[in-house]
Amino acid sequence: MTRPALTPDFLRRRNALWQQLRAQQPQEGEAGSPEFERLLADLSALIGWDRARILAGLGLHEHH
Secondary structure (H helix, E strand, C coil), X not given: CCCCCCCHHHHHHHHHHHHHHHHHCCCCCCCCCHHXXXXXXXXXXXXXXXXXXXXXXXXXXXXX
16 A cells, blocks of 8 residues: 655544544443444545554554
8 A cells, every 4th residue: 555645635634533533432342433433434544554553543442
């Protein structure tokens, strides 16, 4: 995967998605809301990180 260009628009979008994810963050043991899952998928597509890595960035763990 090619690394995205760190343009001001890219950085604003990335930072906004992280901020929105933190605001939607589920409590420990709870499932993420559909909005949380959509934001997570959007951020994953934007920065190329997988779900587990993004959740770790939020201090969450993947529940199996």
